[in-house]
Amino acid sequence: MDENAPSIDDAAADRGNAWLARAGVRPTRQRAVLAALLVGDGRDRHVTAESLFAAARDSGESVSLATVYNTLRAFCDAGLLQEVTVDGTRSYFDTRIEDHPHFYWEDTQELTDAPAQELRFSRLPAPPEGTEVARVDVVIRLRRR
């Protein structure tokens, strides 16, 4: 669904490994593969477990689906990824971890970043007594016109 030869080059592998090292995550072969796929080209990415599993398979690397799930969870726990919930049936994982808005394309069920600098609140509900804001999720649902 991406390119035709999405194999992992050295630069991508390096970037992936650096990303793992930065978070102190043990770099196993499978994790290196997934990391390279996630951050190898420096662009932000939004994946589901299935899409990442497919990407790994397409790149010629072997990683089991269960490990993809476990690894995505581990990357989230390590602060490397952010889980985004928009669909209910599926979890999306975002390589960009700052609070930022998303576009959700209802027809293709795709999730993309919306330009963060174009989102500004002039007023935001204050957190109730005894609580603090952990995160503000903004999902702009798009319909094809």
Add this chain to the structure above:
Amino acid sequence: MDENAPSIDDAAADRGNAWLARAGVRPTRQRAVLAALLVGDGRDRHVTAESLFAAARDSGESVSLATVYNTLRAFCDAGLLQEVTVDGTRSYFDTRIEDHPHFYWEDTQELTDAPAQELRFSRLPAPPEGTEVARVDVVIRLRRR
């Protein structure tokens, strides 16, 4: 989890039936029960299939879980409810259908309304060419402090 005697009184039943009639939904016994539970007291409500199923059971009425699912879906299609996705593992349904922000209590996994008048965008990303905004979901995730 709500009250101790959540049985359905006549006023609640009337309100529920009016709500169904307004949307042209055929009022079967089960739908009347669920409608009364949803809008019977005039307050906005956020339910999951399981919580509504439990509420029906507690009120002494019998509705199968499958019917709760089917009915929530039917109410959404009829424009009576709005589905809200915050958790990924579960769908929430909101009796308030206008676009408005939510508080999501991470510790109890509860969903509540946030005051809509306190949310204002001074700037919102424009929809990409060829698309229009279907809805803007704003979920303020709260952490107990």
Add this chain to the structure above:
DNA sequence: CTATGTGCAAATCTTTTGCAGGCTA
């Protein structure tokens, strides 16, 4: 060497669906 990670299959959980019988208009 020891703790941690991986893979597979099975289990879990939410939600949907097929089908036979029931009920509304």
Add this chain to the structure above:
DNA sequence: TAGCCTGCAAAAGATTTGCACATAG
């Protein structure tokens, strides 16, 4: 009566888990 609705059980999808084996530090 005709068609939509309900209930049950089974199916379907996404995700997690148990356990034996492999591997990083």
